[in-house]
Amino acid sequence: MILLLRAINVGRGRTVPMAELRALATTVGLTEARTYLQSGNLRGTSEEDPVAVADRLEATLLKRFGFAVPVIARRTVDWEQIVATCPFPDAARDRPKLLHVAVARDAPPDDAAARLTERASPRERVAVAGGALWIDYADGVGRSKLAPTLLDRVVGAPVTARNWRTAQALLTL
Numbered sequence: 001m002i003l004l005l006r007a008i009n010v011g012r013g014r015t016v017p018m019a020e021l022r023a024l025a026t027t028v029g030l031t032e033a034r035t036y037l038q039s040g041n042l043r044g045t046s047e048e049d050p051v052a053v054a055d056r057l058e059a060t061l062l063k064r065f066g067f068a069v070p071v072i073a074r075r076t077v078d079w080e081q082i083v084a085t086c087p088f089p090d091a092a093r094d095r096p097k098l099l100h101v102a103v104a105r106d107a108p109p110d111d112a113a114a115r116l117t118e119r120a121s122p123r124e125r126v127a128v129a130g131g132a133l134w135i136d137y138a139d140g141v142g143r144s145k146l147a148p149t150l151l152d153r154v155v156g157a158p159v160t161a162r163n164w165r166t167a168q169a170l171l172t173l
Helices: 018-027 050-065 076-084 089-094 112-117 148-155 164-172
Strands: 002-005 031-036 041-045 071-074 099-103 125-129 132-136 160-163
Touching: 002 050, 002 160, 018 031, 018 041, 018 050, 031 164, 041 164, 050 071, 071 076, 076 099, 076 164, 099 164, 112 125, 112 132, 112 148, 160 164
Parallel strands: none
Antiparallel strands: 002 041, 002 071, 031 041, 099 132, 099 160, 125 132
């Protein structure tokens, strides 16, 4: 199972140490909990429904740290499918840090790519594939108008994104 925590360890007051995250993950039913980087990437094993595990982890994080952390969960096989549907293989090859896959609790609406493309720069590309939102930030994430709040609004729920390298690393973790 892959669990992605949104917006931790990015600024004051939202620090979640990875060792503590792994320990908390075991209390909500995840075994063999492993983290990748310091940005809320968690992989482990559970036969339970991913949403149930994510809900328990969210509640545990709120109780422990005092702030809400959206947690998006996918079965490993579903994450493999998402990665396999990458619609921008050229970006995956040429600029893996600028190609992002964004997920929410549910798949993005069918019109999400079109709505975001309206706001994107000329070189940015947006697609929906594999139940995820894909963004090729060709000119850099920092310059983009496709901010997290816009993604949330278009998708209708909190979204969290990982670059191509991280998306792949979660499969081999």
